[in-house]
Amino acid sequence: MAVTKEQIQRLREETGAGIMDCKRALEEAAGDAERAKAVLREKGLALAAKKSSREARQGLIESYIHAGGRVGAMVEVNCETDFVARTDQFRTLAREIAMQVAAMNPPRVGDDGAETDGQAEEAMPLLDQPWIRDQSKTIRGLVHDAIAQLGENIVVRRFARFELGG
Numbered sequence: 001m002a003v004t005k006e007q008i009q010r011l012r013e014e015t016g017a018g019i020m021d022c023k024r025a026l027e028e029a030a031g032d033a034e035r036a037k038a039v040l041r042e043k044g045l046a047l048a049a050k051k052s053s054r055e056a057r058q059g060l061i062e063s064y065i066h067a068g069g070r071v072g073a074m075v076e077v078n079c080e081t082d083f084v085a086r087t088d089q090f091r092t093l094a095r096e097i098a099m100q101v102a103a104m105n106p107p108r109v110g111d112d113g114a115e116t117d118g119q120a121e122e123a124m125p126l127l128d129q130p131w132i133r134d135q136s137k138t139i140r141g142l143v144h145d146a147i148a149q150l151g152e153n154i155v156v157r158r159f160a161r162f163e164l165g166g
Helices: 005-015 017-027 034-049 090-105 139-150
Strands: 058-065 069-078 155-163
Touching: 005 017, 005 034, 005 069, 017 034, 034 139, 069 090, 090 139, 090 155
Parallel strands: none
Antiparallel strands: 058 069, 069 155
16 A cells, blocks of 8 residues: 555654654555554664663753642653753653653652552552553653654653642
């Protein structure tokens, strides 16, 4: 099946993936946009796993103060280069993670091997929590999507949450 420019453009807008990646995914999925998204997601996970051993020493510290000024959070999110750290997409990722921390008050970042099945969302590590904007994604998935789009290893290093009177 021939893939049209419109299909490629639509998939690119929805996923942020490169033009050729979108074309290949659509061809592999025989033009089915949902299957093509799944193909891109799988390739993104593979890319994230491949890049996970690379050192991430650049990045930024982002903060979020909830309306009313009673709750706030700061996060350190690292990447490989300062070039990526200055992109709007990386800053948006860090802000979304800070917002998640403020809203959900996670006990830790994650990746410590602790079991999370059956735990309340508040007791889950940050990376395993459903994203507050889209419950079908986790914070880990959000980070993996950013790794696939930006082409660098990204690590949520640490966070702090502040609550007035808490």
